[in-house]
Amino acid sequence: MMRLELVKRPQRSALFSMLSPFIAFALTIIAGAVLFALLGVNPLTAFRIYFVEPISQVWQLHELAIKAAPLILIAVGLSVCYKANIWNIGAEGQFIFGAIFGSILPVLFPQFEGPLVLPLMLLCGMVGGAAYAAIPAMLKTRFGTNEILTSLMLVYVAQLFLDWLVRGPWRDPQGHGFPQTIQFGDSAVLPELMPDAGRANWGFVFALVAAVLVWILMGRMLKGFEVRVLGSSPRAGRFAGFGLNRMVFFAFLLSGALAGLAGICEVSGAIGQLQPVISPGYGFTAIIVAFLGRLNPLGIIAAGLVLALTYLGGEAVQSALGISDKVVRVFQGMLLFFVLGCDTLIHYRIRVIGLALTKQDSAAKLEAAPKLKEAR
Amino acid sequence: MGGTVSANHDGTNLLEVRGLTKIFGTLTACDHIDLNIAKGEIHALLGENGAGKSTLVKMLFGSLEPNSGEIFWNGQAVRITSPGAAKKLGIGMVFQHFSLFEALTAAENIALSLDDGSPISSIAAKARALSFSYGLPLDPESLVGDLSVGERQRIEIIRCLLQTPQLIILDEPTSVLTPQEADKLFETLERLRSEGKSILYISHRLEEVKRICDRATVLRHGKVVGHCNPREETAASLARMMVGNEVQAVERAPVEGIETAPSLLEIRNLSRKPATPFSIALKNISLDVRAGEVIGIAGVAGNGQGEFFESVSGEVQQHDAASVRIRGKNAGGLTITGRRLLGAAFVPEERLGHGAAPRMKLSENLLLSRHATDGKAFVGTGGMVKGAAVYAASQRIIEAMDVRKSAPDPEAAALSGGNLQKFIVGRELDRRPSVMVVNQPTWGVDAGAAAHIRQALIELSRSGSAVLVISQDLDELFEISDAIAVMHNGELSRPMPIAEATFEKVGLLMGGAEPGHAEHTLETA
Structure with a gap:
């Protein structure tokens, strides 16, 4: 009988480190084709509608930028966390709280207008x-709680808090009872980049600037070195005099601030008011973006555009073929699944073992024997 | 030396190995090894780190399968496919690193490895009988966690003897023992030999090989470079065979007027509670290291050396700021960065993951310990790292310490242990620190690199720095120290000037003869 075995590489493979996202994307396409075929749709037609048509006109590229901007902003911040081996899963909540804080000015003080309004809103965001990100950071450094759980659970708190706000204290009195705030005034709206061509706003520029700045931080600056040392070998980091607790706060505050900026940009630019739901899961999708981009800010720009396309494509197949919009989540999930799977190839190679090779096979087992002995 | 191997199959050899070869990728770890072990002999397997000793032994014990070559057991060709098969043949092994559960008793640990379902009480009785007859005092009911390293090794040996092996393989057995404990072990080995059992004794300690071994096989770079009778060789000639060339002796000029030199590192009543149930408490440690001298701290592993290093380096800070003083300033409340800025430098025991980040380049690892002390040279405005300056400095260190590497700026993990250690020590020496604290400076480092590192430490002290060396290698400490103190169970003895120190005195202190534990003399059989 034939079987497959993973063999550890002596060094990480630079080739597969680069190829892994592409292999993952190809596998996603194959699995997606099977999915569409099972749904009774011609896969080729579906892929044309999903991946090609949404970006065939200039105004559609603007829509792509609108969707990509929050993904890139959030993912760039998350990449710093993940490089530091700190697992912020709650960017969705930080996004929402950024949107709420940033909306204080236009919702509670709509009479305050002028060029200062927008910068102040972004800062508040x-x-x-x-x-909001400081909460899991404090819980982790003070009480040693697991930041994955706390940051994730705080997402639901943020969602319900926003829901309560727009139905209660912040509801537009002239809004016929709809759960939403007043429309933001003109000076509180994030301007569009090229109003004649499409809707894309300054949020996309912020995303690109943030990516380049974080790229410089991680590759060229002492702080980025600190992040990488503490993430890869914490004991060496302590020997270097870097504090792990300080790093937890740094990573959470940076990624929280970028998620918050994404939140207020989304509300001020694309939506124009607060609603019960302001994000189609950007904070979670950004986790996929961060890994698909190999935790490299420049790679994240490309990955952000790809994931933005899955949103647009999902809307397109829903209207054109009548397929549930849940297909978006399925595609994103498969992509993350395959990315993480393919990353195994960076550290391991696959060996096919047939009957003829039983001798080598048993040798491989014996290599594992000393470990078994220690365990005994 | 250089005697040929006679290919007799008449049964006087218990084990014969012919052309045994093991290849890992492009590395030939063992290249056509020939080895004969006669009945009732203690046979030494000598070689530096990486010479192929462990690979050879793993093939004999069945944990690795050779690519080619033959093994004869009592004249019969055999294939040893697993440690279980090796045990069935009658081959037992005592590993360098023990595999014992600290929370279980000695007898329970033995029962786990026997795996034959006999009741603990009968195993304990057998173990007690064996320990009595071989002069290995051991209480089978005692918890492993409470036992010294030497006692734990006895469990391993008894566990091995219970399987009545014909051949016992011992991997670096004395590296964790005091000289007196080692003497006890040698008595046991001689007794086993007199019963006709054979022993394969792996070591790089030449004096003890000369003392107890009948024959020796020397490995270098995976090949047998000679068979010899160690009793007819000198330590120098054995070392020459192992290393392939003359190892330069370390020179240590005597220091004068040290009493009047200023104390650059002062430790006053340093105490620390154990951080975990199995770590050691530090008790009231005081020590002065003066400008111009090397102080050595001896001790069996796990007697608080790691805890002591962390406390002195500032990886763990003290409540009492005066408990550690560097160049006359209180440093107990300072971080490791603050202590470095006072002029101190530190080299920890673990190279990968503590002294260096494995997956980072050497230049980045230079920045690891020097980003603050050399802030102006290496870090520019706004926290930008000056890559070119860091790279140039790392190349300077690589050259000064003769670090051998395969790429201009490789990852730390890509270097051999000795070369990485040379880089890590060189990284600190390059700063000309006034206080240098080193834990296990040459652990697992080949003889040539070790001599280089030791000489560099002596030279640093002679240029006016205070050097503190923690080591388990007594030969090393006697070679480089001006005075030796001994750490036992978290307490530190008064430093003994090197002129008064002997192996025996230091050994007694290592066994706990002086501070504390006064009633605890060495166990007798």
Whole structure:
């Protein structure tokens, strides 16, 4: 009988480190074809509608940028966390709190207008996201809680808090009872980049600037070195004099601020008011973006555009073929699944073992024997 | 030396190995090894780190399968496919690193490895009988966690003897023992030999090989470079066979007027509670290291050396700021960075993962310990790293310490242990620190690199720095120290000037003869 075995590589493979996202994307396409075929749709037609048509006109590219901007902003911040081996899963909540803090000015003080309004809103958004991210950071450093659980659970708190706000204290009194705030005034709206061509706003520029800045931080600056050392070998980091607790706060505050900026940009630019639901799961999808982009800010720009396309494509197949919009989640899930799977190839190679090779086979087992002995 | 191997199959050899070869990728770890072990002999397997000793032994014990070559057991060709098969043949092994559960008793640990379902009480009785007859005092009911390293080794040996092996393989057995404990072990080995059992004794300690072994096989770079009778060789000639060339002796000029030199590192009543149930508490440690001298701290592993290093380096800070003073300033409350800025430098025991980040380049690992002390040279405005300056400095260190590597700026993990250690020590020496604290400076480092590192430490002290060396290698400490103190169970003895120190005195202290434990003399059989 034939079987497959994973053999550890002596060094990480640079080739597969680069190829892995592409292999993952190809596998996603194959699995997606099977999915569409099972749904009774010609896969080729479906892929044309999903991946090609949504970006065949200039205004559609603007829509792509609108969807990509929050993904890139959030993922760039998350990449710093993940490089530091800190697992912030709650960017969705930090996104929402950024949107809420940033909306204080236009919702509670609509009479305040002028060129200062927008910068203050963006600043408030970043402060809000960072403050919300500080909660899991404090719980982790103070009480040693697992940041994966706390940051994730705080997402639901944020969602329900926003829901309560727009149905209660912040509801537009002239809104016929709809759960939403007043429309933001003109000076509180994030301007569009090229109003004649499409809707894309300054959020996309912020995303690109953030990616380049974080790229410089991680590759060229002492702070980025600190992140990488503490993430890869914490004991060496302690020997270097870097504090792990300080790093937890740094990573959470930075990623929280960027998620918060994404939140206020989305509300101020694309939506124009607060609603019960302001995100189609950007904070979670950004986790996929971060890994698909190999935790490299420049790679994240490309990955953000790809994942943005899965949103647009999902809407397109829903209207054109009548397929549930849940297909978006399925595609994103498969992509993350295959990315993580393919990353195994960076550290391992696959060996096919047939009957003829039983001798080598038993040798491989014996190599594992000393470990078994220690365990005994 | 250089005697040929006679290919007799008449049964006087218990084990014969012919042309045994093991290849890992492009590396030939064992290249056509020939080895004969006669009945009732203690046979030494000598070689530096990486010479292929462990690979050879793993093939004999069945944990690795050779690519080619033959093994004869009592004249019969055999294939040893697993450690279980090796045990059935009558081959037993005592590993360098023990595999014992600390929370179980000695007898329970033995029962786990026997795996034959006999009741603990009968195993304990057998173990007690064996320990009595071989002069290996051991209480089978005692918890492993409470036992010294030497006692734990006895469990391993008894567990091996219970399987009545004909051949016992011992891997570096004395590296964790005091000289007196080692003496006890040698008595046991001689007794086993007199019963006709054979022993394969792996070591790089030449004096003890000369003392107890009948024959020796020397490996270098995976090949047998000679068979010899160690009693007819000198330590120098054995070392030459192992290393392939003359190892330069370390020179240590005597220091004068050290009493009047300023104390650059002062430790006053340093105490620390154990951080985990199995770590050691530090008790009231005081020590002065003066400008111009090397102080050595001896001790069996696990007597608080790691805890002591962490406390002195500032990886763990003290409540009492005066408990550690560097160049006359209180440093107990400072972080490792603060202590470095006072002029101190540190080299920890673990190279990969503590002294260096394995997956980072050497230049980045230079930045690891020097980003603060050399902040102006290596870090520019706004926290930008000056890559070119860091790279140039790392190349300077690589050259000064003769670090051998395959790429201009390889990852730390890609270097051999000795070369990485040379880099890590060189990284600190390059700063000309006034205080240098080193834990296990040459652990697992080949003889040539070790001599280089030791000489560099002596030279640093002679240029006016205070050097503190923690080591388990007594030969090393006697070679480089001006005075030796001994750490036992978290306490530190007063430093003994090197002129007064002997192996025996230091050994007694290592066994716990002086501070504390006064009633605890060495166990007798």
